[in-house]
Amino acid sequence: MTCDNDQMTSLPLVFDAPKRGRPPTHFADLDRAGRVAALAELGLPRFRADQLARQYYSRLNGDVEEMTDLPASARPGVRDKLFPQLLTPVRHIACDDGSTRKTLWRLHDGTLLESVLMRYTDRNTLCISSQAGCGMACPFCATGQGGLDRNLSTAEIVDQVRAAARALRDGELGEPGRLSNVVFMGMGEPLANYKRVVGAVRQITSPAPDGLGISARHVTVSTVGLAPSIRRLADEGLSVTLAVSLHTPDDELRDTLVPVNNRWSVAEVLEAARYYADKTGRRVSIEYALIRDVNDQPWRADMLGEKLRKALGPLVHVNLIPLNPTPGSEWDASPKPVEREFVRRVRAKGVSCTVRDTRGQEIAAACGQLAAEER
Numbered sequence: 001m002t003c004d005n006d007q008m009t010s011l012p013l014v015f016d017a018p019k020r021g022r023p024p025t026h027f028a029d030l031d032r033a034g035r036v037a038a039l040a041e042l043g044l045p046r047f048r049a050d051q052l053a054r055q056y057y058s059r060l061n062g063d064v065e066e067m068t069d070l071p072a073s074a075r076p077g078v079r080d081k082l083f084p085q086l087l088t089p090v091r092h093i094a095c096d097d098g099s100t101r102k103t104l105w106r107l108h109d110g111t112l113l114e115s116v117l118m119r120y121t122d123r124n125t126l127c128i129s130s131q132a133g134c135g136m137a138c139p140f141c142a143t144g145q146g147g148l149d150r151n152l153s154t155a156e157i158v159d160q161v162r163a164a165a166r167a168l169r170d171g172e173l174g175e176p177g178r179l180s181n182v183v184f185m186g187m188g189e190p191l192a193n194y195k196r197v198v199g200a201v202r203q204i205t206s207p208a209p210d211g212l213g214i215s216a217r218h219v220t221v222s223t224v225g226l227a228p229s230i231r232r233l234a235d236e237g238l239s240v241t242l243a244v245s246l247h248t249p250d251d252e253l254r255d256t257l258v259p260v261n262n263r264w265s266v267a268e269v270l271e272a273a274r275y276y277a278d279k280t281g282r283r284v285s286i287e288y289a290l291i292r293d294v295n296d297q298p299w300r301a302d303m304l305g306e307k308l309r310k311a312l313g314p315l316v317h318v319n320l321i322p323l324n325p326t327p328g329s330e331w332d333a334s335p336k337p338v339e340r341e342f343v344r345r346v347r348a349k350g351v352s353c354t355v356r357d358t359r360g361q362e363i364a365a366a367c368g369q370l371a372a373e374e375r
């Protein structure tokens with residue numbers, strides 16, 4: 001993907017000195033009882049909770065001043081208690097002739113995060129962050145180099161989706177459209193922020209007016225392989241797609257490439273993935289960033305195909321991601337002939353395998369790059 005700096009839009013920065021800390025409570029952090037209780041403290045009746053839900057999830061309004069069915073006198077209290085501004089856009093970068101837009105957001109405490117909106121002919125996909133930074137320390141990843149700033153709240157996750165759905169609806173990326181897919185492949189390890197991510201998934205997938213109404217089948221939660229959390233997710237009764245960032249089929253290299261492998265080995269991760277596939281009936285996606293001379297050897301392709309066929313049978317698909325190197329990094333993408341041979345060998349083991357298009361590449365392999373540059 002080529003990002004044209006001429007299309008970069010800088011927005012005014014609205015923040016004081018960064019203060020890391022808990023985000024203010026937002027409507028999307030509360031269940032119905034919590035919303036009704038908060039409204040009661042403002043002297044407002046319970047039916048206002050449903051009215052606010054319709055405004056937020058159906059009409060995609062995050063600013064109380066736009067909620068015109070709420071009495072003007074009630075709006076300041078409701079804004080302060082339930083609708084603080086969580087995300088302030090710092091910069092939009094348009095790429096791919098405007099069909100991709102990467103947004104850098106600043107949170108209330110100065111923390112930076114990113115989300116990326118991509119338009120395709122048959123779908124509109126948003127890639128969101130679940131943590132500010134990431135503590136998983138994968139050496140090829142820009143986000144991993146900066147460490148974890150903090151977990152995002154449920155509302156900070158949901159509001160990335162609401163904002164994108166609204167931008168699409170309002171034609172900010174060309175013809176007005178509808179957000180159809182959400183992938184948790186931005187900054188952070190989603191399953192390391194388990195409760196808030198699951199809470200956000202429920203709101204993203206619940207039908208309006210209780211949620212944003214995106215089909216669970218079109219929501220992908222990715223993980224580097226926190227095996228117990230994969231099993232727990234399988235038991236939630238959500239039909240989201242699970243994507244496991246494997247990156248190599250052998251423990252020796254994976255201990256270095258994905259340091260959490262020292263805790264849960266490849267075999268343990270694949271067993272948990274099998275449990276997920278059996279429990280949900282969903283095919284698991286295996287993410288594999290192909291890195292020149294590191295994990296792209298023919299014997300690794302054979303081993304990958306073999307292990308996946310044994311562990312998951314037909315319930316697996318391999319997504320090869322040509323690495324998008326981060327600035328100053330020693331890692332590089334594999335040459336195309338090597339990539340083609342890798343695909344051929346994995347398929348020869350009976351495992352479906354494709355190369356992700358370049359827009360996906362930018363997102364998965366260079367997540368955190370924009371935030372890193374801003375810092």
Ligand code: SF4
Pocket residue numbers: 134135136137138141142143144145186187188189224367
């Ligand atoms: S690749 Fe993913 S899990 Fe690894 S450090 Fe980067 S954001 Fe975290």
